Amino acid sequence: MRLEIRHLELVVEVAEAGSLRRAAARLHLSQPAVTTQLKRIEQFVGGALFIRSTDGVVPTHTARNWCGTHATCCASSTRCSARPGSTPRASPGRR
Incomplete structure (x- = not known):
């Protein structure tokens, strides 16, 4: 799986909405499409990004750190392929 900006946007939207249905x-x-994508992203990241309950979802420590670390990098990029904890790489020809 190659992580793209839309995946980060999905994670951020779920965190802000506090609910998979609202996101x-x-x-x-x-809602099933969001759930499926979120499971794929969690598999890529290697852990749960949200604690799920009947009252909604709450971001885990992993989600808060991952979103904060990669939001700036991904905001100006067309693809986000860095794994959590990795250093963003410059695109060829851009610095």
Whole structure:
């Protein structure tokens, strides 16, 4: 899996919405699609990004750190392929 900006946006939206259903509505996606993508992202990251309950979702420490570390890098990039804890690499021809 190659992580893209849309994946980071999904994680941020879920964290801000506090609910997979509300995040799905904001992203104009179905709730099962958000759940599937989130599971793939968590598999890529290597751990849970949210604690799920009947009341919604709460970001884990991993999610808060990962989003904070990669948000700046991904904001100006078309792809985000760095794993958590890694150093962002410059694109060829850009510094």
